[in-house]
Amino acid sequence: MLKVRDLVFRPIEDGVEKTIIDKVSFDVNDGELLVITGPNGGGKSTLAKILMGIIKEDEGQIIFNDKDITSLDINERAKEGIGFAFQQPPRFKGMTVKRLLTLAAGGSLSEINCCDLLSSVGLCAREYLDREVDGTLSGGEMKRIEIASVLATGHKLCIFDEPEAGIDLWSFSMLVKQFEKLHKNSDQSIIIISHQERIIEMADRIMVIKDGKVQGIGTKDEVYPVLVKGETHACMSEN
């Protein structure tokens, strides 16, 4: 359902061209959970942002449900059914949690549904509904509200960029349950960028991105050797 072909992102920084995403191709099947992992700075977030239209690629093609969405703007991709949870969600002065989630749900969201949504990411609804999504929320709280904003409505494809980052252990197991539920009970395809073993365990397939390239893609057994090799390799090359 998602076909990514030969994506290249090559920005110019200080007059020097730098290849961040280098001919990346892969597919995500209907209802599949693909976990993208790999070393810091490898290009995972950049790739995810290209999929959502937040970053414009220099080359390549993205086909979603047989439709070429490469030239679509972010909101048009959202309307096609793609959801996106940022690695670093922005804060909004004056915006309440309830308002944000209502927007995320497409304009209307009952108080009960809003509370359920917050509970599903481990937040006590009563305390958060009317709070502002601003600097007064902790990093972990922000991340969980960000995830709730993607869970607020149905998608055909959800992309989560390091959803576990900054989240405490107890909430993390809740989160894993949410992802399992999303994966089992719906035909949504899911891409999760993660470094967490428990999330990697859940994957149907794993893709390793390093230096902007696909180092390997496949089931856990297929990819695990690549992962281990990749890590040792990364350590050695840094010395």
Add this chain to the structure above:
Amino acid sequence: MANIDETTQEVLNKIDEYGFKQEGAFNLRKDGTALCHGDTENIKIVKKEDKSGIDVYISKNAQGEYVHIPVVITSSGLNDEVYNDFHVEAGANVTIVAGCGIHNSGCDDSRHDGIHAFYVGKGATVRYEEKHYGEGPGTGKRILNPVTKIFLEDDAVFILDTAQIGGVDSTKRTTLVELNGKNSKLNVTERLLTHEDQVAESNMDVVLNAESSSAQIVSRSVAKGESKQVFHPNAIGRALCHAHIQCDSIIMDKANVKSIPEIDAEHVDAAIIHEAAIGRINDEQLLKLKTLGLNNEEAENVIIQNFLN
């Protein structure tokens, strides 16, 4: 009950969010004269003899009461100046809902200068809400120049909530607050939206004369088009006191926002802080809203509305 025409009612709906009713204590001023008014046992509204305007007497028995005093101008070319004085007895607790809406369908300028003075007795609490709004297809300008003077005695609390929600071509706002009583408190929220070639200027002097007095001033504004805004808040501390001024503006298009903070400590125990920030709409926020399916314009509007909410 006085008859209220449709245009006036629509303007009232914009400036009185509680829904204006001819009940309780109220005074509706339309095109330069009082259209209707009502008193309660604890709140008396008396027309001034020497100039246009009213004296509002609020007794200590007023607890949680409301006074609605909207002003509506629908006739083009009117220049309305009005003096309203509020005498709030010690211990009273009231909410005053004011506001001015101009509907100008002609080619002449319509102008309203509301000069308000508040004398707030010991331990009284006043919440003053004021909304300014302009509309109408005419080319005549919609001009509002409010002057607000506030005098606070011991333990008095004044909450000033002002908003200019669009359509006002020119505004010059002058505010003077004297915290003369011990422990008196001022809390100001100012919200301002300008567009096209509108101009807005706000000068605010807050003088903290008394021990343990405090002031918290939050100003949020959005300037679109080629509009211009100037803020000049000034906090003067003359005793052991606290003041905090925070001005935040979003600038768009070809607008111009100027923030000229002034803080003046004349006492060794005066603690005064000023923060000011002007910046464009946050890109990250726009991106996030777009991932929720909003287009650029919708996303911008959501950000502005929430910022000014």
